[in-house]
Amino acid sequence: MSDSVVTSVLPDSIVSLIDVEKSFGKNKVVKNMNIEIQEGEFLTLLGPSGCGKTTTLRMIAGFEEASCGTIKVQGVSVEDKEPFERDVNTVFQNYALFPHMTVFDNIAYGLKIRKRPKDEITKRVNEMLDLVQLKGYENRKPDALSGGQKQRVAIARALINNPKVLLLDEPLGALDLKLRKQMQVELKRLQKKLGITFVYVTHDQEEALTMSDRIAVMNEGIIEQLATPIEIYNRPITKFVAGFIGESNIFDGEVTGLVDGILDVKTSAGTMKVKGEGFHVGESLHVSIRPEYVKVSPDPVDGFNLNGTIKDFTYMGTVVKTSVDLKDNTEIKYSRFEKDEDFQEGDSINIYWNPERAVAIKASK
Amino acid sequence: MNNKNILKRKMTLPALAMAGPVSLWMILFVTLPMLYIIYISFMSRGVFGDVVYEFSLESYETLLDATYFKVIVKSIKAALITTGLCLLIGYPFAYYIAKKPKEVASRLIMLIMIPFWTNSLMRLNSWLLLFQTSGPVNKVLLSTGFIDTPMSFVYTDGLVLVGMITTMLPFAVLPMYSSIEKLSNSLLEASADLGASRRTTFFNITLPLTFPGIFSSIILVFIPSLGIYTVTDMLGGGKVLYIGNIIKNQFGAIRNWPLGAALSVLLIVITGLLIFIYTRFANIEDMEVV
Numbered sequence: 058m059s060d061s062v063v064t065s066v067l068p069d070s071i072v073s074l075i076d077v078e079k080s081f082g083k084n085k086v087v088k089n090m091n092i093e094i095q096e097g098e099f100l101t102l103l104g105p106s107g108c109g110k111t112t113t114l115r116m117i118a119g120f121e122e123a124s125c126g127t128i129k130v131q132g133v134s135v136e137d138k139e140p141f142e143r144d145v146n147t148v149f150q151n152y153a154l155f156p157h158m159t160v161f162d163n164i165a166y167g168l169k170i171r172k173r174p175k176d177e178i179t180k181r182v183n184e185m186l187d188l189v190q191l192k193g194y195e196n197r198k199p200d201a202l203s204g205g206q207k208q209r210v211a212i213a214r215a216l217i218n219n220p221k222v223l224l225l226d227e228p229l230g231a232l233d234l235k236l237r238k239q240m241q242v243e244l245k246r247l248q249k250k251l252g253i254t255f256v257y258v259t260h261d262q263e264e265a266l267t268m269s270d271r272i273a274v275m276n277e278g279i280i281e282q283l284a285t286p287i288e289i290y291n292r293p294i295t296k297f298v299a300g301f302i303g304e305s306n307i308f309d310g311e312v313t314g315l316v317d318g319i320l321d322v323k324t325s326a327g328t329m330k331v332k333g334e335g336f337h338v339g340e341s342l343h344v345s346i347r348p349e350y351v352k353v354s355p356d357p358v359d360g361f362n363l364n365g366t367i368k369d370f371t372y373m374g375t376v377v378k379t380s381v382d383l384k385d386n387t388e389i390k391y392s393r394f395e396k397d398e399d400f401q402e403g404d405s406i407n408i409y410w411n412p413e414r415a416v417a418i419k420a421s422k
Numbered sequence: 423m424n425n426k427n428i429l430k431r432k433m434t435l436p437a438l439a440m441a442g443p444v445s446l447w448m449i450l451f452v453t454l455p456m457l458y459i460i461y462i463s464f465m466s467r468g469v470f471g472d473v474v475y476e477f478s479l480e481s482y483e484t485l486l487d488a489t490y491f492k493v494i495v496k497s498i499k500a501a502l503i504t505t506g507l508c509l510l511i512g513y514p515f516a517y518y519i520a521k522k523p524k525e526v527a528s529r530l531i532m533l534i535m536i537p538f539w540t541n542s543l544m545r546l547n548s549w550l551l552l553f554q555t556s557g558p559v560n561k562v563l564l565s566t567g568f569i570d571t572p573m574s575f576v577y578t579d580g581l582v583l584v585g586m587i588t589t590m591l592p593f594a595v596l597p598m599y600s601s602i603e604k605l606s607n608s609l610l611e612a613s614a615d616l617g618a619s620r621r622t623t624f625f626n627i628t629l630p631l632t633f634p635g636i637f638s639s640i641i642l643v644f645i646p647s648l649g650i651y652t653v654t655d656m657l658g659g660g661k662v663l664y665i666g667n668i669i670k671n672q673f674g675a676i677r678n679w680p681l682g683a684a685l686s687v688l689l690i691v692i693t694g695l696l697i698f699i700y701t702r703f704a705n706i707e708d709m710e711v712v
Contacts, residue, residue: 118611118615119614119615120611120614120615139614139619140611140614140615141614141615141616141617141618141619145615146615146616147611147612147615149608149611149612150608151606151608153606153608153609153611153612154612155609155612155613155627155631156631157630157631166613166616166618166626167616167617170616170617170618170622170626171617214612214616215615215616218616218617
């Protein structure tokens with residue numbers, strides 16, 4: 058048993074979660090979690106609040122104990138290690154800076170408690186201040202810093218011990234949009250420069266898509282999909298992922314025909330085509346189509362029998378979104394860079410798309 | 423210029439309306455009596471125990487008299503020991519409560535408060551009954567063979583200390599509780615995350631950040647235990663004298679108001695010093711008020 062576990066850990070995976078579960082009382086918040094985090098990668102745990110992503114992070118850090126399963130850091134099981142014995146450091150959601158210490162002392166904390174020599178501490182803290190561009194702020198107290206500056210101190214403080222893995226728990230959640238975007242870019246650059254593994258928790262899908270090498274989309278304690286941002290966006294494998302990442306129109310239907318990998322699907326709103334592999338006739342499935350790929354025509358289109366009435370146009374800045382009422386009282390949305398001048402509210406239209414652009418998703422059991 | 427004055431007057435009226443009644447109350451019932459005490463302390467005592475309004479430093483000279491000086495030192499020592507023990511017992515207790523869920527915490531706080539719903543004289547009397555020569559404590563000790571003859575607990579400094587600690591403990595626990603409760607758990611986690619053991623975290627993070635609560639506890643315990651006379655009267659049986667008893671006696675049976683006033687001034691000065699030290703070290707907003 059233990060042999061098989063050892064061989065399943067790839068040599069270059071720095072953190073492994075093997076069959077990890079966590080319950081609080083009767084409430085199981087993390088179920089059967091298996092994940093191999095590669096050395097030097099930027100991995101994001103993405104999901105709505107309560108999906109277990111923060112709990113997963115806290116188990117890696119050592120603040121929570123896994124109810125069962127194994128967590129390994131660099132191939133060594135860490136169950137019996139206290140947080141202060143683990144080679145990982147955390148950047149907390151609310152920064153958790155020590156309010157009674159200056160910026161310098163906050164950053165130096167990890168070295169001071171290890172009783173490093175004074176000149177080494179000064180040298181390292183200055184390097185960190187340089188790294189996060191906070192030179193000149195060393196004597197301020199956290200209260201006298203802006204949110205973005207506090208964030209930088211928290212990052213510098215966590216990096217001073219040269220951790221193998223940096224855990225970040227929604228670190229940008231409290232910043233305003235503009236600063237958040239700027240910090241996203243900075244964090245990504247920092248991670249590339251240092252080559253440290255980042256495990257990043259967020260509920261912001263845009264943040265996850267921007268920064269990550271791989272994203273683990275979580276929902277109700279399980280990983281729905283673990284893949285690169287492009288794959289997650291273009292090829293969601295569950296209905297949840299399709300709905301959670303970006304915007305999608307999702308239909309529940311049944312395969313009625315199959316020609317050259319293109320499926321004919323019957324739904325309550327009408328019939329449609331979608332590319333899909335591994336499906337058979339009579340199987341139920343979900344069809345997901347992004348608003349930017351939806352096409353409309355005044356005339357019927359071959360293979361599609363999906364018509365509706367234009368409800369309204371919504372101006373969103375970069376795009377104009379059009380809502381169309383379908384005949385089963387559901388709604389489909391499509392977006393264009395400019396408003397469709399050919400149609401008016403109340404017009405009857407036919408909807409179709411390139412079947413390659415739509416995604417066929419196995420029906421969840 | 424004119425506008426400014428109007429604005430100023432507009433601002434003063436509501437401010438005065440809000441602060442006025444309280445200020446008036448404080449002036450009438452705190453400031454004036456205190457000034458009167460200070461005034462009397464510089465007067466002399468008449469033959470029949472009345473206050474003679476003649477300037478004199480006699481009362482203050484008496485304070486330096488060996489008998490009184492000893493009592494003062496002893497009282498300060500007793501108050502310090504009470505404060506120290508209240509902190510040592512109270513801090514872990516406050517910490518324990520603060521880390522419990524809210525509903526449990528409020529029940530535990532209730533438990534500390536319950537003894538205070540009974541009359542303090544009854545409480546002190548029950549201590550006497552417990553510890554008297556033929557009381558249950560002696561009986562248990564005798565029957566288990568720890569001692570051969572009953573011990574005399576009653577009217578000793580030891581029992582006075584027990585009485586003081588039990589009386590003062592809530593005043594130590596509550597401010598520390600509110601300070602510890604405010605301490606964010608993520609700070610402790612951050613410290614552990616950076617490599618600090620529990621001990622290191624306690625001395626580097628927990629203790630300094632809960633210091634305002636600790637200092638409030640010190641003030642709230644030290645000052646009353648310095649002046650308290652019910653506990654010392656009942657459990658000390660008048661045999662053990664503390665400042666509080668002497669002040670009470672000077673204003674009561676002995677009728678030497680100027681000396682009583684001088685002793686009171688001493689307490690006021692000590693209190694003032696403590697508060698002064700506190701405000702020098704901590705922001706006034708951090709101060710815990712129960």
